[in-house]
Amino acid sequence: MSDLAWIDGALTAARPQAIGALLRYFRDLDLAEEAFQDACLRALKSWPENGPPRDAAAWLIMVGRNAAIDQVRRRSRQEALPDEATISDVDDVETPMAERLDGAHYRDDVLRLLFICCHPDLPATQQIALALRIVSGLTVPQIARAFVVSEAAMEQRITRAKGRIAKAHVPFEAPGPVERSERLGSVAAMVYLVFNEGYSAGAAEQDERAAFAVEAIRLARLLLRLYPAEPEIMGLLALMLLHQSRAATRFDAGGEMVLLDDQDRGRWDQRMISEGLALIDKAMRHRQRGPYQVKAAIAALHARAARPEDTDWAQIDALYAALERLEPSPIVTLNRAVAVSKTAGAAPALAMIEPLADRLDGYFNYFGLKGALLKQLDHPAEAREAFGRAIALANTPAQASHIRQHLDQLMQGAPATS
Amino acid sequence: MLYAFLCYNDEDAVFAWTQAEDAAVMAKLEAVQRPLAEAGRLGPTARLMATSAATTLRKDSDPPLVLDGPYAETKEQLLGFYLIDCADLEDALSVAQDLAKANPGGAYEVRPVRGFFPGAIATAKAKAAG
Numbered sequence: 001m002s003d004l005a006w007i008d009g010a011l012t013a014a015r016p017q018a019i020g021a022l023l024r025y026f027r028d029l030d031l032a033e034e035a036f037q038d039a040c041l042r043a044l045k046s047w048p049e050n051g052p053p054r055d056a057a058a059w060l061i062m063v064g065r066n067a068a069i070d071q072v073r074r075r076s077r078q079e080a081l082p083d084e085a086t087i088s089d090v091d092d093v094e095t096p097m098a099e100r101l102d103g104a105h106y107r108d109d110v111l112r113l114l115f116i117c118c119h120p121d122l123p124a125t126q127q128i129a130l131a132l133r134i135v136s137g138l139t140v141p142q143i144a145r146a147f148v149v150s151e152a153a154m155e156q157r158i159t160r161a162k163g164r165i166a167k168a169h170v171p172f173e174a175p176g177p178v179e180r181s182e183r184l185g186s187v188a189a190m191v192y193l194v195f196n197e198g199y200s201a202g203a204a205e206q207d208e209r210a211a212f213a214v215e216a217i218r219l220a221r222l223l224l225r226l227y228p229a230e231p232e233i234m235g236l237l238a239l240m241l242l243h244q245s246r247a248a249t250r251f252d253a254g255g256e257m258v259l260l261d262d263q264d265r266g267r268w269d270q271r272m273i274s275e276g277l278a279l280i281d282k283a284m285r286h287r288q289r290g291p292y293q294v295k296a297a298i299a300a301l302h303a304r305a306a307r308p309e310d311t312d313w314a315q316i317d318a319l320y321a322a323l324e325r326l327e328p329s330p331i332v333t334l335n336r337a338v339a340v341s342k343t344a345g346a347a348p349a350l351a352m353i354e355p356l357a358d359r360l361d362g363y364f365n366y367f368g369l370k371g372a373l374l375k376q377l378d379h380p381a382e383a384r385e386a387f388g389r390a391i392a393l394a395n396t397p398a399q400a401s402h403i404r405q406h407l408d409q410l411m412q413g414a415p416a417t418s
Numbered sequence: 419m420l421y422a423f424l425c426y427n428d429e430d431a432v433f434a435w436t437q438a439e440d441a442a443v444m445a446k447l448e449a450v451q452r453p454l455a456e457a458g459r460l461g462p463t464a465r466l467m468a469t470s471a472a473t474t475l476r477k478d479s480d481p482p483l484v485l486d487g488p489y490a491e492t493k494e495q496l497l498g499f500y501l502i503d504c505a506d507l508e509d510a511l512s513v514a515q516d517l518a519k520a521n522p523g524g525a526y527e528v529r530p531v532r533g534f535f536p537g538a539i540a541t542a543k544a545k546a547a548g
Contacts, residue, residue: 009439010428012434013430013431218430221433222430224470225429225468228470229487237470274467279470285484
């Protein structure tokens with residue numbers, strides 16, 4: 001890696017901590033971002049000459065803070081009134097750097113920065129856009145391309161989201177234990193949203209969005225380093241690593257989605273899988289089951305199966321049953337029905353999903369599974385009807401073409417397979 | 419004399435490398451290691467998972483305390499190690515400099531080895547883990 005690439009990596013890695021600390025000083029997101037930007041420019045000049053500092057985040061915080069204080073003073077001279085409130089803790093400028101940058105501050109800074117991105121007033125897409133812009137430092141054009149909107153529209157969306165946050169008055173005092181754990185829960189959910197935005201993208205969008213999944217994994221690593229004893233954060237990171245391990249096999253050369261059963265398991269990323277498994281192992285010791293851990297354990301059972309037929313469906317059924325208790329939803333029951341169909345057969349699985357009809361009326365996977373089960377039970381007419389609904393609801397061409405294969409088999413009277 | 423090269427770096431940065439960046443660094447390191455391996459000087463090497471995967475057992479209490487995370491919270495983390503046969507410290511530091519050129523940032527702690535026991539892990543297993 002060239003020096004410049006190395007510096008770029010160090011700046012990105014230091015960004016959440018540095019902006020988080022600058023936000024604590026200035027209590028203004030735009031000012032914190034500007035200060036960080038300023039510090040980065042100085043780093044690009046100074047680091048190649050003087051070598052990188054031992055603690056990049058601390059360097060950027062100090063330099064950014066001084067630059068922004070200068071700027072605020074200059075502005076306030078022009079605008080007459082010195083605004084001491086803007087610089088929240090000017091009095092501790094002289095306290096030793098080490099003290100100011102202790103671990104607890106860092107932790108709360110980064111958590112606060114992530115937390116303001118997941119304000120409940122913000123719709124999910126704005127949360128994701130804001131986190132990618134502020135925490136990860138992706139550029140507006142990058143984010144706009146990924147969301148397939150114009151740069152101006154994305155700029156406006158981010159500005160609007162920032163405005164809402166400013167009005168929401170997120171407290172800057174160190175949070176208490178209960179509040180900290182609530183924040184951690186919201187932040188984990190937002191990180192998972194970022195991941196899914198990348199992971200659920202189709203082949204055509206992969207170039208733009210694949211980075212989101214990688215970024216979410218980076219954020220989860222950061223969270224886990226700050227909160228090393230949180231089993232749900234271990235579960236979240238494990239879950240994302242286990243899904244991401246299949247990234248290279250999820251699309252065929254033509255851009256069609258490849259189903260789990262048909263993926264080339266030899267090309268799954270073993271390094272990510274073993275890290276995911278190690279994290280689940282660690283999390284289990286805490287005996288505090290949570291949704292991310294259970295989802296990760298399900299993903300682990302798929303990762304451990306050398307061939308699709310080696311999958312431990314009974315265990316997956318039991319885990320989905322646990323998930324139904326932790327986080328009841330018709331989608332979870334639908335997924336459980338897949339496991340039930342493998343262990344107990346199509347009839348009990350169908351009985352399990354029929355009560356979901358009202359709630360999953362507009363859901364592709366519901367009709368896809370229903371059709372497949374009816375086909376196995378040899379009810380071709382009803383199966384065709386369900387598949388018809390599924391095709392109408394398909395979100396991607398790959399989903400539709402998968403259903404069409406089923407329909408073709410029905411037309412040919414082929415023996416029911418999956 | 420055998421030397422251990424303990425590799426420290428900022429894992430936030432290292433684990434944010436893309437696959438291509440990771441592969442590029444590994445290729446450069448491989449170029450430094452190859453002549454050492456051919457000369458029979460390169461011993462076992464290991465790349466460690468992130469410290470978030472680490473668990474620490476404190477044996478200064480009874481029963482020992484099991485804690486999540488690495489032994490020490492530091493700016494740079496122990497991310498791997500090499501064992502290399504070197505003539506002397508001078509030689510070891512020159513190897514470390516070659517490695518540093520291939521992978522800048524962080525630090526190598528170069529420590530003479532007191533006892534070496536190659537162990538019995540089969541090469542196949544070592545490859546699978548890597």
